[in-house]
Amino acid sequence: MIDAVVLGRVGVDLTPHAPRTALADATGFVRAIGGYGGNVSVGLARLGVATALVSAIGEDADGESARAALVDEGVDVRGLVRRPGSQTQVAFFEAWPPETFPVTFHRDRPAPETLLTPVEIDRELLIAAPLVLVSGALLAEEPARATVLAALVDRRAAAGPAGTTILDLDWRPTLWPEPGVAPGVIAAAMRLADIAIGSDDEFAAHRLDPAEARRLGPRIVALKHGSGGSTVMTDDGARTVEAIRVEVVCGLGAGDAFAAAFAAGILGGVDPVTSLARGNAAGAIVASRLMCSSGMPSAAEIDALLDARSPAARAPA
DSSP, X not given: OOOEEEESOOEEEEEESSTTOOGGGOSOEEEEEESHHHHHHHHHHHTTOOEEEEEEEESSHHHHHHHHHHHHTTOEEEEEEEETTOOOEEEEXXXXXXXXXXXXXXXXXXXXXXXXXXXXXXXXXXXXXXXXXEXXXXXXXXXXXXXXXXXXXXXXXXXXXXXXXXXXXXXXXXXXXXXXXXXXXXXXXXXXXXXXXXXXXXXXXXXXXXXXXXXXXXXXXXXXXXXXXXXXXXXTEEEEEOOOOOOOSOOTTHHHHHHHHHHHHHHTTOOHHHHHHHXXXXXXXXXXXXXSGGGOOOHHHHHHHHHTTOGGGSOOO
């Protein structure tokens, strides 16, 4: 039984072994699963959620490395397509400065996941899963854009109120051949979502007021303020949770950790404010570590960080 399905890009992340080392000066690298789909699916799996990933990789060594690592993490990869003649995304990043973490993408154009077609997506898997998370970046190009939007329409019609769909804005302007169309595309996806996640900058980039976004469809909006904490907006109003101060090693992946922990909380029946606090904690933990997917925390680690602040935010037994 799959509890959550993640739709988003997957690839390989490489960073110098030592923080504060420029790529030009690196003599060796640490490798881990990368991309929104890879990071969030690992984050959910480590939180005990039975998770499947829908994406595509190239038929190459980087793709096989990512696939094998996902399997080791317990992620179901039945929906991970091998794309002949295509190369898996590789991202080199410098963990310095930690708040901006320069990233150099090496991606095919078109990238493997942007070529997803309806026959490559398991309709029954998407309909049956209680929770589906979609990366907004997966809507950057056709045919994946039309494929994913059609799948969400199908899911809403078939699953009804029994299923929760989360849209994470995951704004990466360099992945959009035509960034100017993004606001309209994201608005269409927002109408098919029950929950929306994004940072202040991401909502602004799509010309969306977070409070107004709820009128498009989502009943919950989770808004990330970076070092300013996060806010959740529901029918009961807006509640803000303060950021947890940590020594930041690399901020890359903190947002994906937030999404995984927040989604796991919602899936487990935890109230939105507590789920937000758990997302905050997960993001802080990953920000204090060098890598993204390999730095994703367990529920026990989140509990340990929150205990001194708010024992009520512990995961349900």
